[in-house]
Amino acid sequence: MWTHGTKEIRYSDIKKMTGSFKDKLGRGGYGVVYKGKLQGCCLVAVKVLNESRANGEEFVNEVSSICRTSHVNIVTLLSFCFEGSKRALIYEFMPNGSLDNYIYGKKISPLGREKIYHIAIGIAQDLQYLHHGCNTRILHLDIKPQNILLDQDFSPKIPDFGLAKLCLRNESKISRLDTRGTLGYIAPEVFSRNFGVVSCKSDVYSYGMMILEMASGRKNIDTELGHSSESYFLHWIYNCLLTDQDIKLKCTVDKAAEEIARKMTLVGLWCIQTDPANRPSIDRILDMLHGSHEVLQIPPKPFPSSPNRKLDSAPTPRILESSTD
Structure with a gap:
């Protein structure tokens, strides 16, 4: 039974x-x-x-x-x-499939910019629960549009904890053993300890890259071109921000929609800062998304940090101190 x-x-x-x-x-x-x-x-x-x-x-x-x-x-x-x-x-079963089906490759998104914005908030709320709201702290470590599923009301849900690292609240260390990810969304500290420790901020990085895609309607990386296409994407989206160009999510553009795209872009760029200490916590991200885009400062220009290949084999096991964020 x-x-x-x-x-x-x-x-x-x-x-x-x-x-x-x-x-x-x-x-x-x-x-x-x-x-x-x-x-x-x-x-x-x-x-x-x-x-x-x-x-x-x-x-x-x-x-x-x-x-x-x-x-x-x-x-x-x-x-x-x-x-x-x-x-x-x-x-x-999620009847409306994954988010990537609605943010790439079409002139007009059937969801619209406001719905995309609310999906971004819903994903952040889910990460807030995984990081701070349950008995075990869960690091998903593979946040990307393909891993965001949409229910009958197009509300987002996160599946697949195959990459998740579970650590008790009173534990301060997690292992890098079997840490993997998806090219274009991997936080730099996940593939090199020179950038810091693997923590909740690693999910924040992946989330940030994803909402930059949601705001722009573009993929952050062409897997055939590799690292260079990520450089182009980040350069393009940062210049759009500095010159007040519309990011042009694929929907009818109006002033409110442009403000949403600018807010999501600002939040996304803060989330993908190379140093994990410079990224906002998931609680701060929700405050930023709910607030006005006018009070958000423009972050430092980001640098692409994806490895030159997929992390399809585990690196040498190491024990890393995990931050409390």
Whole structure:
């Protein structure tokens, strides 16, 4: 009998609910997502994970912690499968797909600038809960438009804690072991300790790069061109800000929409400062988004900081002091 929580199910049940993996919804660095049906009626999203180096006890403990995490903007993890090397996570189904489908490549966004703005606020509220509102501090470490799902009302929800690092509130250290990310959104300290420690500010960096994309309707990096295209994107958006050019999110432009785009751009540029200490906390980000763009100062010009390749292999394990922010 199916129940919510941490109930484990068999891999044969995964095959049945997905129709032998017939309907693929997407692929990420950590696995493939399929559409499934629970008991023949309720739709679910089934993420079949790539083989992991983590042992079974660590996997089950992490899943149990995630299942105890409940928030309006977090995709509910219903259950999991751990059978030998086969691992899968079963999530509630999000009917409107991921945010990246609505912010790139179209002349007019069906959502509009105001809705994009409210989605940005919703994502920040979710990160606030993950960082400060639950019993364990959760660092997601892979915030990007593809990982923001939209429910029937286009409210944002964050899924996929495959990269999350869970650390108890009274712990001050986290391990860099198996730290990965997505090119274009990775905070510099995630791939090099020379920039600082991995902390909540690492999610802030990814969030900042994402809302710059949301404000501009452009991707921050062309994976074929690599680091150089990120330089171009940041140079372009910063110059738009200095010269008062409209960032032109793909919707009908009016004064209120231009103010929203400018505010999101200012917040995003503060979030991607190279030094984590210069980035705002998630609480401060919410204050900035709710306030007037006129009181926000223009931040220092950002420098691109993505590595020249994806972090598709774990660096040498290191223990890092984690900041309280």
